[in-house]
Amino acid sequence: MKNFWSILFLSIVLFSCNTDNKHINPTDYIPENTSILIQVNNLESLKSNLNNNDLLEDIAKGETYNEISKKLTNLKHLKTSNALLICLNYDEEDRLQYSVITKQTPDLFAVDSLPNITVESYMFNNQSIHKTQIEDAITYNTFVDSLFIASSSKHLLEESLLNTNKDQGLKTILKTADQNKAFSVLINNTQTHNIKSLFINDSIPFNSFTNYTLLDADINQDAIILNGITKALDSTKVINLFKNTIPQGNVLANITPSNADGFMSFTFDNFSSFETQLRGLKTNDSIFTDTSLFEDVIEVGVIYEGNNKAIILHSLDAIATKDALLNEQNVDEIYRQINIYNFSQPELFSNTFSPLIHFKSANYYSSIDDFFVFTNSKETLQNIIANYQNKTTFSERQYYKDIQEHLTNESSLLVVANPSTLKNILNKNLNNPINLKVDSYKASALQFIYDSNFAHVNTVIKKSKNKARENSVTEQYTIKLETDLLSNPQLVTNHVTKQKEIVVQDIKNNLYLISNTGKVLWKKQLKGAVLGEIQQIDMYKNGRLQLAFATKNHVYILDRNGKDVAPFPLKFNDAITQPLSVFDYDKNKKYRLLVTQGKNVLLYDALGKTVKGFTFNGSENIINYPPQHFRIGTKDYITIKTDHALYILNRVGKTRVTPKGKFSYSNQPLYLYKGNFTTTTNDGRLVSFNTNGTSSVQNLNLGQDHELVTTTKTLVAQSENKLTIKSKTLELDFGNYDRPKLFYINDKIYVSVTDLQTQKIYLFDSNAKQLSNFPVYGNSAIELNNMDKDRNLEFVTKGDSNSIIIYEIN
Structure with a gap:
């Protein structure tokens, strides 16, 4: 309904009254055609809770709220501790009008001492009516027996006095309101002005769903909990689809990825009975497809993921449901050992389950345990499979388990929304969308449980608490x-955001930089496969990082945008046999790049120039691991390892430590473990050297x-x-x-x-x-x-x- 949320929360804060009167029934004075009726039972308790709820505070900051507050400004002068009825109507010119009904008490509307006030009185049907204007706001009010009745509309007040409200549906459902709750809201969908939709799917407008909905509300700092009933007097309303069916357990959360926007699930104990209700709701020219696919299904749902959707069937007999799909066995691909099939009836679900489902693009499907998943894209299906296998579904999340405390295990219809979807649902019921801060409301739910000729309703909007x-x-x-x-993908640092990004290479030697939100930032064709891990350097000492690495015949330095940094890449005729080693001896960004070619090591600075004075003349055998640098105290140690020798050098390539003993070394790195240079031998022993070259050996019983x-x-x-x-x-x-x-x-x-x-x-x-x-x-x-x-x-x-x-x- 237009401006509904803003009107609701402002009105709650402003008033209170008592409807428990033995002689006068306040509901008789409810104006005809009331769209929304709010019964407030404990105003002061409610005010405290409202002021501490972040979501309601955000709504109060919106333009719609401010506009309406000006119109309702006179009502803030009501002073009472009793309960209150607030009625919201739209007049013939589509303007919002309100009425208030409460028990008359001394000084209830004591405004005589206010500045800029004008009070006029006139008689109507032997009843004295006061027209009270405070600045630009006008209120019409009167007293009938023990009741105070006020309205923003002269016509609305006079009609209430002349004609007793005869809407028995409204009066009957209002009697179910819980007097112990802070307030209750009655939504009258028989009126044209109402809530637009409470569903993820906009194809189910709320006025076509039911006639009357009464919700008792509990509001605290972290949650808005609404419980009540809804009743449809009109057989064409969607809620009556569940008549003559028994609600079943909703298990769609077990397969809905936690990164989905949300899901809708509806259940029935017998598809044949449910189909009869569907046929009765649709027009004669509706398309129905005879199929045995749904005979053993007790739950059908929709998973929402951006512009994509997935239809889920939960079967009591997966074998029988698979048999019904024997003609749909064309395998498109296999993902994580699960077949993805093509589906030749993409409009089947819309034809069968509209208006609940309008999805007409179910081109693929997979069978996952007792679930059958139909989607419009393989990516959506793959996401569902992956999250199901990883147990990263809604049902595994603590925030979903928390809202389940306020829901029943079985329901006819269940809608669960993530924060962005909750925001969309709230905003589409406001004239002026608000930038609501709902990130902490990880899961919100709307549930209907059909029972005889009405349905129970549960709504949960609850802040999620992180548990350590x-x-x-x-x-x-x-x-x-x-x-x-x-x-393998590798993490590197974005020097702008200080966050991590991903570098990875494909088999065509394309190097990719990918953001931590999955966006490919650039792709660069390289002349060969990257050897080992990519290093990062700040070659200009300005805080901007570059990627440094080697391929078989090149050494590359790439900037933030994937561009070559001159004079790189350096080209080598002889093959580079180990990953590029990068040393920064004094942590002053005076880098040394070490290129290994077989038995030899070449040394360059960060600008690609050969560093003179490095005297290492090569090893006797092929170097089996990239050169490494260690700092112990004030001394630098460069280590070069082959299968049969370990060289421990100083910065200029001269021997600093002569390791004692002969060993056949593995291809594992050298580590500084417990103060000693440590690696393993080919036969799996741990060998360590101190800075004097003395060795020690420990048998770890490792294989080759x-x-x-x-x-x-x-x-x-x-x-x-x-x-x-x-x-x-x-x-x-x-x-x-x-x-x-x-x-x-x-x-x-x-x-x-x-x-x-x-x-x-x-x-x-x-x-x-x-x-x-x-x-x-x-x-x-x-x-x-x-x-x-x-x-x-x-x-x-x-x-x-x-x-x-x-x-x-x-």
Whole structure:
């Protein structure tokens, strides 16, 4: 209804009255054609709650509220502790008018002492009526027996005195109002001015849904809870579709991604009976399709995701429903081991379930346990599959569980909205949209439960509270590229926002920079595959970061926009055999770029010039890991490792430490672990050297194909299915594991490992305890960090062969 929310909340704050009168029925004086009726029972308690509710405070800041407040300004002078009826009508010129009915008390409307006031009186039908003007606002009021009746319209007040309200439907449903609630709202949809829609789907206007709705309200600092009933006297109203059906349990939240805009679910115990109601509601020329698809279905729903939608069927007998789809078995693709089929009847659901469903583009479908999902895009279907497998659906979220406390388990119709959808629903019922701050209202719900010849109604708009121990994992974005990925995604820093972005390369050697919201910022064709990880440098010492890396025959420096920084790329005739090493000895951005070619190391500065004076003449064997730099005290150590030798040099390439003992080294990095240079041997032993070159060996019982990663105090090793974190060894399921990653973030250590065979990502803490809600789906080692500077950590991994997934740990 036009201006409904603003009128409602302003009116609540202004008045109060008592309708419990043994001699006079206040409802007799309700003006005919009242669109909205508000019964306030406890004004003072309500005022306190209203003032502390963020959502209502936002609504009060809107232009619509301010305009209406001027019209209703006289009513703020009412002083009473009794209950109150507020009636809202529209006159013949489509102007809002109000009426107030309350118990007469001394000084109820004592305005004589106000400045700029004019009071006139006249007789109407032997009744004295006062016209009170305070500045520009006019109110007409009178007393009938023990009642005070006032209105903004002379005609409306006189009609109320002449004609007793005969709307028995309105009076009957008003009797169900709970006197113990702060206030109740009665919406009369028999009038042309009403709420436009309370549904995500605009094709269900509220005036076609029901006739009368009575809602008892509880408002507190964090929630608006509305409970009541609705009744349709007209058989053509949508709510009567559920007549002669028994509400079933709504389980659509179990498959709705938590990143969806919301969903609508409706249930029935018998499709044949429900179809009869549908046929009775539609016109004779409506299209019906005979199908056995819905015979075992008890719940149908719509998931909303931007401009895309998905139709969900929940079946009691999935095998029978699959049999009904035997003619729809054309596989389009396989996603995460689930078939995506083409569907040849895209208008089936609109033809069958309108006006509840008007979706005519269901071109794809998949069967997921007891659910059958039909969508207009494969991406939407893939998102649903991914979130279902990862258990990142609405039903897994604490904020959804919180609103379920105010809902019944079974319902005829359920609508759940995320913050942006809630904002849209509220604003489409206002003349002037408001920039409502609803981000903390993670899930809101509207529920109808049909019972005999009426339906119960529950509405929940509740602020979500973050729980520190929730630790849920949310799949935020899936970024699909045109070509399969060549490298694992890596995080780099955006020097403008200080947030993290993603770099990744595809098999055509295109390098991508992708924002943390999934937007591809640029794509650059490279002359070869990137070797190892990309480094970031500030070559001009101005805070702007560049990407530095090597391919087989080039060293690149790229700026923020993916452009080459002169004189790069440097071209090399001989192959570069290890990733680019970048050293900043004194943390003064005087970078050294080390290029490895077989047995040799070339040294350049950040401007691509050869650094003279580096005397290392090459190793006896092929270098098996990129050169590394360590600082111990005031001394620098450069390490170069081959299969049979370890060179520990100073800045100019001369030997600083001569390691004692002969070892066959693995291809694992060198670490500064417990103050010593530490790596592993080919046969899986841990070997360490102090700064005097003295060695020590520890048998870790690692196989030949092992991985090692450490911090200064924490060691992580993996061999086959055994993962060791500090002194604890975990036996994982047998699989094909990518190398473990160790992250030190906010004084906490995280260890991740990915089973490429089962596509599962595991995350542990430093005590080898697996974090909640892991494993999750992924196809590569992860990069973990705070990507967007909120309170939560995010990580990025490969999804399918050409996709990247960003997860958030809440």
